[in-house]
Every structure is written in structure tokens, then in C-alpha cells.
Amino acid sequence: xxxxxxxxxxxxxxxxxxxxxxxxxxxxxxxxxxxxxxxxxxxxxxxxxxxxxxxxxxxxxxxxxxxxxxxxxxxxxxxxxxxxxxxxxxxxxxxxxxxxxxxxxxxxxxxxxxxxxxxxxxxxxxxxxxxxxxxxxxxxxxxxxxxxxxxxx
Numbered sequence: 001x002x003x004x005x006x007x008x009x010x011x012x013x014x015x016x017x018x019x020x021x022x023x024x025x026x027x028x029x030x031x032x033x034x035x036x037x038x039x040x041x042x043x044x045x046x047x048x049x050x051x052x053x054x055x056x057x058x059x060x061x062x063x064x065x066x067x068x069x070x071x072x073x074x075x076x077x078x079x080x081x082x083x084x085x086x087x088x089x090x091x092x093x094x095x096x097x098x099x100x101x102x103x104x105x106x107x108x109x110x111x112x113x114x115x116x117x118x119x120x121x122x123x124x125x126x127x128x129x130x131x132x133x134x135x136x137x138x139x140x141x142x143x144x145x146x147x148x149x150x151x152x153x
Contacts, residue, residue, distance in 0.1 A: 006054045013041050013143070013147040016055075019140040020132070024130040028132055037144050052141060063142045073137040077129040083114075087122040096124060101131070 008014050017037050029058040031038050040046045042055070049073040058064060068078055090096060096119045102110040104126070114126040 006060050006148065008146055010040065010042050011149045013039060013149060014055060014083060014143065015039050015147070017142045017144060019138075021140065022132075023136050023138070028135075028137065033066070041149065051075050051096040052151065055141065055143075058141070058143050059130040060143055060146050063140075065080045066139045066141070068129055068137050070134050070136055072141075073135070074130040074132045075080060075134075077127075077133040081128040085124045085126055087119070087124055090124065104128075 006012070017031045018029075019027060019032065021027055042052055045056075050068060054064075054066040054068075087096075096116050098116055098118055100116045101113050102116065104114050105111055112128055113131075114128045114133060117123050117125040117127045119125075
């Protein structure tokens with residue numbers, strides 16, 4: 001690091017704006033909406049290795065766009081992640097509509113988002129796949145700042 005130019009690499013905190021778009025141009029996620037840049041440390045698990053690979057080597061202030069195939073982005077939908085649940089598991093005053101996303105509590109207390117795919121009589125089909133599974137994603141990045149982390153040896 002003699003040239004003083006910071007690049008994204010391991011042991012850095014990266015502050016960035018990103019837009020996730022689908023191939024048709026529709027926005028899937030964006031940090032610009034609320035003007036809250038994302039903050040992450042490479043390797044902390046908040047991004048998949050493929051997304052991290054896109055960021056490596058970028059300079060502060062750089063903007064770049066990457067197209068990731070479904071397998072490199074959020075993977076393919078897994079049929080095992082689609083569950084049929086009894087309508088009784090949902091509160092009776094709740095209106096369940098196709099396409100709505102709701103949080104489901106896990107036994108360990110964490111929550112997982114599920115998408116309601118269909119409601120038929122007493123059966124509710126819930127899809128726990130990532131909403132972007134199976135989609136080609138355009139990852140549009142702007143690196144705002146790079147903060148090297150002090151490593152203790």
C-alpha cells in the first residue's frame with residue numbers, strides 16, 4: 001500500500017452504495033432509496049463469495065456494474081424450501097395474499113422471510129427461497145469509503 005490508494009481487499013471495512021437490479025431493469029434492492037450506504041467487512045458473511053469477488057480490487061470512489069448469473073448470485077430455488085402450512089398457524093384476522101412476504105420465527109428465535117405463494121382452503125404455500133433465487137442479478141456498486149482494519153498479530 002505504498003501508493004496511498006485504498007483498494008477493497010480482506011480486512012477492510014467497505015462503505016458502499018449498491019443497487020441490485022433484475023435483467024428487466026426492475027430494482028430488487030437499493031441502498032440509495034433511504035440513502036443509507038451498506039457497511040461490511042470482507043469475509044464477514046454478509047455477502048456471498050461471488051459478490052465479494054466483484055468488490056475486490058475496486059478503488060474508493062469507483063463505480064462498477066456486474067452481472068451475476070443466478071448460480072453466482074442467490075442460487076437456484078430449492079423445492080425443499082417450499083412448505084405447505086395449515087391456515088390455523090396464521091392469526092385468523094390476518095389477510096394472506098399471494099406474493100406477500102412475512103417473517104416466520106425459527107425454533108432458535110431468529111426469523112426467516114417467507115413468501116406466500118398460494119392460499120387454498122386451509123393450506124397456505126410458503127416459499128422460503130431467497131426472493132431473488134433463480135434470477136440473474138445486476139449488481140451496481142459505488143465504493144464510498146474503504147477503512148483498513150487494524151489487525152492484531
